[in-house]
Amino acid sequence: MSYQVPKFRHPELPVNDLGYTKADYEGSISTLCAGCGHDSISGAIVMACHELSIEPHKIAKLSGIGCSSKTPTYFLGKSHGFNSVHGRMPSVVTGAAMANRDLLYLGVSGDGDTASIGMGQFAHVARRNLNMVYIVMNNGCYGLTKGQDSATADEGSVSKKGDPNVYSGIDLCGTAMQMGATFVARSFSGDKGQLVPLIKAAITHRGFALIDVISPCVTFNNNPQSTKSYEFVREHAEATGTVDFIPMRKEITTDYDPGFSHEVTLHDGSSIHLYKMDETHDPFDRRSAINTLEDHRSKHSILTGLIYMDKDSRELHEVLETSQRPLNQLEEGDLCPGNKMLENINASLR
Amino acid sequence: MKPTDIKNPEYFHKVVDCQYACPAHTPVPEYIRLIAAERYTDAYMVNWHSNVFPGILGRTCDRPCEPACRRVRVEEDPVAICRLKRVAADNKQTIADRLPKIPEQKNGKRIALIGAGPASLTVARDLAPLGYIIDIYDNQFAGGGMMRSQIPAFRLPIEVLDEEVNYILDMGVNATFDVEVDSLRSVLDKNYDAVFVGTGAPRGKGLNLPGLEDAREHVYLGIDWLASVAFEHTGSIGKRVLVLGGGNTAMDCCRTSRRLGGEDVRVVVRSPFEDMKASPWEKEDAMHEGIPIYNNHVPKEFVVEEGELKGMLFEKVEARYDEDGNRSLVPTGEDLVFMEADDVLMAIGQENAFPWIERDLGIEFDKWDMPVVDTVTYQSTNEKVFFGGDAAFGPENIITAVAHGHQAAISIDLLCSGRDVTDRPPPQVTLASQKMGVHEWSYDNAVAPDHRYVVPLAPLEEALANRKLEVELGFDPGTGYKEAERCLNCDVQTIFEEVRCIECDACVDICPTDCITFTGNGEEEELRTRLSAPAHDTTQDLYVSADLPTTRVMVKDENVCLHCGLCAERCPTSAWDMQKFLYNVTKAGQDIPPAGEKEAAA
Numbered sequence A: 001m002s003y004q005v006p007k008f009r010h011p012e013l014p015v016n017d018l019g020y021t022k023a024d025y026e027g028s029i030s031t032l033c034a035g036c037g038h039d040s041i042s043g044a045i046v047m048a049c050h051e052l053s054i055e056p057h058k059i060a061k062l063s064g065i066g067c068s069s070k071t072p073t074y075f076l077g078k079s080h081g082f083n084s085v086h087g088r089m090p091s092v093v094t095g096a097a098m099a100n101r102d103l104l105y106l107g108v109s110g111d112g113d114t115a116s117i118g119m120g121q122f123a124h125v126a127r128r129n130l131n132m133v134y135i136v137m138n139n140g141c142y143g144l145t146k147g148q149d150s151a152t153a154d155e156g157s158v159s160k161k162g163d164p165n166v167y168s169g170i171d172l173c174g175t176a177m178q179m180g181a182t183f184v185a186r187s188f189s190g191d192k193g194q195l196v197p198l199i200k201a202a203i204t205h206r207g208f209a210l211i212d213v214i215s216p217c218v219t220f221n222n223n224p225q226s227t228k229s230y231e232f233v234r235e236h237a238e239a240t241g242t243v244d245f246i247p248m249r250k251e252i253t254t255d256y257d258p259g260f261s262h263e264v265t266l267h268d269g270s271s272i273h274l275y276k277m278d279e280t281h282d283p284f285d286r287r288s289a290i291n292t293l294e295d296h297r298s299k300h301s302i303l304t305g306l307i308y309m310d311k312d313s314r315e316l317h318e319v320l321e322t323s324q325r326p327l328n329q330l331e332e333g334d335l336c337p338g339n340k341m342l343e344n345i346n347a348s349l350r
Numbered sequence B: 001m002k003p004t005d006i007k008n009p010e011y012f013h014k015v016v017d018c019q020y021a022c023p024a025h026t027p028v029p030e031y032i033r034l035i036a037a038e039r040y041t042d043a044y045m046v047n048w049h050s051n052v053f054p055g056i057l058g059r060t061c062d063r064p065c066e067p068a069c070r071r072v073r074v075e076e077d078p079v080a081i082c083r084l085k086r087v088a089a090d091n092k093q094t095i096a097d098r099l100p101k102i103p104e105q106k107n108g109k110r111i112a113l114i115g116a117g118p119a120s121l122t123v124a125r126d127l128a129p130l131g132y133i134i135d136i137y138d139n140q141f142a143g144g145g146m147m148r149s150q151i152p153a154f155r156l157p158i159e160v161l162d163e164e165v166n167y168i169l170d171m172g173v174n175a176t177f178d179v180e181v182d183s184l185r186s187v188l189d190k191n192y193d194a195v196f197v198g199t200g201a202p203r204g205k206g207l208n209l210p211g212l213e214d215a216r217e218h219v220y221l222g223i224d225w226l227a228s229v230a231f232e233h234t235g236s237i238g239k240r241v242l243v244l245g246g247g248n249t250a251m252d253c254c255r256t257s258r259r260l261g262g263e264d265v266r267v268v269v270r271s272p273f274e275d276m277k278a279s280p281w282e283k284e285d286a287m288h289e290g291i292p293i294y295n296n297h298v299p300k301e302f303v304v305e306e307g308e309l310k311g312m313l314f315e316k317v318e319a320r321y322d323e324d325g326n327r328s329l330v331p332t333g334e335d336l337v338f339m340e341a342d343d344v345l346m347a348i349g350q351e352n353a354f355p356w357i358e359r360d361l362g363i364e365f366d367k368w369d370m371p372v373v374d375t376v377t378y379q380s381t382n383e384k385v386f387f388g389g390d391a392a393f394g395p396e397n398i399i400t401a402v403a404h405g406h407q408a409a410i411s412i413d414l415l416c417s418g419r420d421v422t423d424r425p426p427p428q429v430t431l432a433s434q435k436m437g438v439h440e441w442s443y444d445n446a447v448a449p450d451h452r453y454v455v456p457l458a459p460l461e462e463a464l465a466n467r468k469l470e471v472e473l474g475f476d477p478g479t480g481y482k483e484a485e486r487c488l489n490c491d492v493q494t495i496f497e498e499v500r501c502i503e504c505d506a507c508v509d510i511c512p513t514d515c516i517t518f519t520g521n522g523e524e525e526e527l528r529t530r531l532s533a534p535a536h537d538t539t540q541d542l543y544v545s546a547d548l549p550t551t552r553v554m555v556k557d558e559n560v561c562l563h564c565g566l567c568a569e570r571c572p573t574s575a576w577d578m579q580k581f582l583y584n585v586t587k588a589g590q591d592i593p594p595a596g597e598k599e600a601a602a
């Protein structure tokens, strides 16, 4: 088995604004099972970060435990990383993000890591609207521990083990919306055309951005009766619309039919174009989003694309009015402002 | 696009860039792997079957394979394919027991070969084992043609030449040396079943410049002079030597001059340095021996004073190119440049000459007085007379002569067995999976990042003191191994089976050089714009699958595939497999794979 990817790359790889090629955003060779959906998501993350020209040292990737949580080793090899304990990625990101607001926080988790052991942490990080991208690589099972049904497995879905799941599955997009997430999307590992612009939009969004990516576990949950298999997802996925991410300063070249098209300008001047398939769904209205989600659930179809986005999102730092500078850049003078200041404070409390 | 027909042997043949570029289509990666496995004798035999002169070619081949090598599309330098061939030759054991058996009982067919250069020797090598009675006629004292008379011993030691020429002469062929054939009719009159003309392009071109008459004693035609050095009729040259011309003959002339007493030896060439015909490595070797190359100098006249050659005058020019890229050499208007010389060697080209072929033998000659020869069968308009090597289409090189020889031998065999000479045998191909287990391959699929290794040279002073001392020392086995590991195994093909594919994208994600795309089908030109990475090189094919369940197709740009096998390793359903594609040009009378191939596979 190969333990290294060859050094050579395509001689004409495009370079981004920083002069980097995609190769500069890659990590070590994956040790996941051949064909695991998680690897495609890693590939999509590499593409999105490259295309957005993010400096690799400005990214922190954090994860919990699981095959999905192993993937940060396989992308962004030059970025910061923290592989935490099972289900605890959100609290580690919260701490890190509070201490240093200058980094881009990319949390990677699994459906087990998020919807079982990490459910409480997930709920609260969404509720706090922490400025981060939270990617769930959702395969409906615990891949790393040999494929037990997870809490996102659909009722009646059959994994390789052979028994239909008796519980109803948790819909992470619905849960996140209920908890206060300000950007909620669903996608499929086998559809980079949709996933890459969604990741870019999530990165640019200010606040908690969840992308629930259905990502088949080829080894334990890719049989035809599983609702998280390549075949089933391809047949049952229905997109809210096509999403196009247009970076700041780039000209819009596509013609959008105004009737179905929404343009959303993000805080940094870039924009998302959403070309809707479904007229009744308004992704900027929480009620409409929740309804659409529920409609699709009852039809047994898998709703993908941008489901909800709060254009007026205020992320945690804004809400808490924290220091504009990362804590590690604060000098003694900032932290101990002196007797005069202390007297002023005391006086104000008298 | 239509799904690629991978059953057509030419499809994968083209993917093996080096083998495809080689006129004889030597299975290069196959022998390189054998060298890495220290199976030098096997590696030698793979070569011997294909190119007949591995030891000679491993030192002198023009190596059209190297500029074609895939490696130059992903890094600076090609694999040292040619010098690896020499590693096989230098380290092999005896091959006596592997040579074809020559039947005692002949088949009754008599073939005359005129000239004993590589073209004729190849015909002999292919036909003697089939029982043909072979008569060779050559005007030199021994076999080898220009490999003996022209290529200097410091590039090709006599022992190496003798060994490989003798493998063939020892096949019971009747060779008559020191005989000038001055009439083709007289040969045909001997009732041969077929005659092969392999007499090369033996006439050197000269320049008729003012002063030549008076300077004649000190002006030589390069190829005649090299032959007289090789045959030890000439042993010295003046201290100041001017070599006119920019091809490989000029390079051999100047380097030989340095060894025969030339101290101030200069190469003077009309064209710009980059446009010179000599291979880059030949120019480097000459310059390394302290020989300057004066480019953009057009020879004007010989300067003779009191009956003695003093030197030559040259006009300085510069190259100008019109919109179509046509070059013209325009005088700069500066004063003529004088260069001193005791001797001048003219190495400006060679041409064919067939004064000995009567024009009423049914052999048609074209307006350039060249015989009309079929480019596939090598037959002339007289069905019994075949041409090959430099005699067929003008001066080329050894490997081309060998390739012609193989094809002419097939034609002669077809003619003598009453079959149609245009009915060419298909190549012999095999395709075999290299899978040894889960994610394990029987070839070394890791891609070595090493840069090309440099062949060590003999110390300059020693080399210049001895005309016969071989300059290149060759790779030692250790370096040979490292160089062999640079080969990308382009013959181990990526085979895609669409029925197994679940479109999980794993291969797309892992491929280091972005070869693979899943997308909607389209016409080639448009499809090329939609691939994962730029794909402008239309000389490299696209491998297109049939429709997949999502109605997309798999498109693989063969251009910079590293044959690393990662796509197949990452494929959960083995829709990709790595399969070795062995392509052998069929030789005369071959219905079964040649011995070397069986040995290599064993």
Ligand SMILES: Cc1cc2nc3c(=O)[nH]c(=O)nc-3n(C[C@H](O)[C@H](O)[C@H](O)COP(=O)(O)OP(=O)(O)OC[C@H]3O[C@@H](n4cnc5c(N)ncnc54)[C@H](O)[C@@H]3O)c2cc1C
Residues within 6 Å of the ligand: B060, B061, B062, B114, B115, B116, B117, B118, B119, B120, B137, B138, B139, B140, B144, B145, B146, B147, B150, B151, B179, B180, B181, B182, B198, B199, B200, B201, B202, B223, B226, B248, B249, B252, B356, B388, B389, B390, B391, B395, B396, B397, B398, B399, B401
């Ligand atoms: C200086 C020089 C250096 C070269 N270096 C290289 C090199 O490094 N690598 C490379 O690949 N190629 C090289 N070549 C080219 C190569 O030598 C020829 O392309 C090749 O030898 C052609 O082979 P052939 O069999 O067609 O003919 P030749 O090798 O030319 O053999 C023809 C033979 O026929 C004989 N002959 C001709 N007419 C008659 C006749 N009427 N009767 C009897 N015998 C006759 C000739 O004397 C000769 O022995 C070089 C050529 C020259 C001139």
Ligand SMILES: Cc1ncc(C[n+]2csc(CCOP(=O)(O)OP(=O)(O)O)c2C)c(N)n1
Residues within 6 Å of the ligand: A065, A066, A067, A068, A069, A086, A109, A110, A111, A112, A113, A114, A117, A137, A139, A141, A142, A143, A144, A145, A150
């Ligand atoms: C505290 C703790 N409990 C249980 C485990 C065992 N464990 C390891 S991974 C895993 C589930 C992983 O599932 P998921 O997050 O969906 O990742 P996947 O492997 O499916 O990508 C479990 C239960 C553990 N490592 N730590």
Ligand code: SF4
Residues within 6 Å of the ligand: A032, A033, A035, A036, A037, A038, A067, A068, A139, A143, A144, A216, A217, A218, A219, A220
């Ligand atoms: S067990 Fe499943 S989730 Fe884990 S690497 Fe293998 S295919 Fe992927």
Ligand code: SF4
Residues within 6 Å of the ligand: B016, B017, B018, B019, B028, B029, B068, B069, B070, B071, B078, B079, B081, B486, B487, B488, B489, B490, B491
């Ligand atoms: S890498 Fe090896 S097989 Fe490929 S073209 Fe070069 S020498 Fe030939």
Ligand code: SF4
Residues within 6 Å of the ligand: B494, B510, B511, B512, B513, B514, B515, B516, B556, B560, B561, B562, B563, B564, B565, B566, B567, B568
């Ligand atoms: S062998 Fe496969 S993975 Fe490797 S370069 Fe070629 S197509 Fe890409």
Ligand SMILES: [Mg+2]
Residues within 6 Å of the ligand: A066, A068, A110, A111, A112, A137, A138, A139, A140, A141, A142, A143, A150
């Ligand atoms: Mg899971």
